[in-house]
Amino acid sequence: MIQVQGLTKRYGPNTAVDALSFDVTPGAVTGFLGPNGSGKSTTMRMIMGLDRPDAGQALIGGRPYGELRQPLREVGALLEARTFHPGRSARAHLSALAAAGDIHPARVAEVLATVGLSDVAGRRAGTYSLGMAQRLGIAAALLGDPGVLLFDEPVNGLDPEGVRWIRDLMRSLAAEGRTVLLSSHLISEMALTADHLVVIGQGRLLADTSVRELTARGRSLEEAFFTLTEGASVHRGTAHHAGHDAAPERNAR
Template sequence: MNRIDVRGLTKRYGPDTVVDDLSFTVEPGQVTGFLGPNGAGKSTTMRMIIGLVAPDRGSVTVAGQRYQDLPVPLVEVGALLDAGAVHGGRTAYHHLLALAVSNGIARTRVREVLARTGMESVAAKRAGSFSLGMRQRLGIAAALLGDPQILIFDEPVNGLDPEGIRWVRDLMRSLAAEGRAVLVSSHLMSEMAQTADHLIVIGRGRLIADTTMSELTRTSGVGTVLVRADDPDVLTLKLAAAGATVREGLESSLIVAGLTAHDIGKLAAYHGIALAELTPQRASLEDAFMELTRDSVEFSGVAA
């Protein structure tokens, strides 16, 4: 089966446990988003998956084998973990050609991945002159070179402009639609909300959630209700007294958290306050993520 299986993975650096008894599966045919605050252990986990870091305990297999036991890893697993891992003096074409030749991949494949990643026009340029966004595209091209069924991307939209970000989103979706297993991390919650089918959320190296996108936002408990009332000031006082959190929204609306739309309607009716609108707002991925990881953030600030 073309999937990633992580079981009880643990990694320590001195007294610090970076990844702590972590287990999850990345299935084929979908994009799995890998989320967590800075320092949560995402990059270390990805490096353990492809054998760059040895776990202290636990196991990880790709396509049913350890990465280091794969005869030709590049045709089984493609990975972009560091866009800067390229010889700056080589052209984009020769960087990919060196990878192809050393892995027994047909030279014709180089032109194919250059075309798929929009790099044809800069194929003869040296990688050292590329912007971060262009290095990301080159790294994605390298990951696709062996036509693997398993793909791993760590922050692939870093340095990309809006058009590039949309291109990455569409690429991830198309790769999953082809039946590949795609694991991708990103700090852009709005992009993950539009890209991922499944989510793995970790904090301080431990699993927090392993769920679908829709289930996470549905059950997070951080949804709000948009309310418009004839007397918003009085309603705000009554809602606050009932334990709700209220903030001003656009066009004289109220954004209410802590009470359901049903409870808000009953409270307004009891106090004789007419409502013009009462609309539940499903939690965004960002809301759900912040709620899940609020106790796992390494550094937090206080708004002035």
């Protein structure tokens, strides 16, 4: 489970994330939506311990990322596509990660097959297209077989077949009981992939609700999203949290 509690991040006079709180629970794909510059990537970086918050905290299984005993086995993340040495092959890149994380070398071939890169695993990763680089990043996220996964814009550079593959992969990972947080700017695709949604704007929580509730009364997800982010109306949604029989409603801001 991911718990974001009062998370705040400032850059000089600008507040990128403003007292943000939400939970991401196992067994569902939680979509993370917001306009460009709304603080999504900054929030995910703070969850992964890459940026230090000015206030609040982000916990994974009750602990900050930096306190996890075996982080690659507990959390996998794709935050940027090309986080590899361009001169290394995909196989060498994943093998180095496996060695650093005390992960069995056999997992390298398994995740390469999962993401469809087995046939090009010996090529230098620097020659990969953006879509292939995204697949390699997903392979790295899956390497330790973690229970918690974060993906920031994983469909970038993928063709329609690749986008559909991502959709099926996200849903299958959630069906296995994993915690999946997925950020994407493709609202129509999020409508097909996510079960639950966290929507933010200007670093603040706008909605924490299910896709079904947000699209009630015949609205498309795109219509509901623009209504929220333009501040034209207030949405009232029910947040579903593991271990709570009757979760309180959360007001959109």
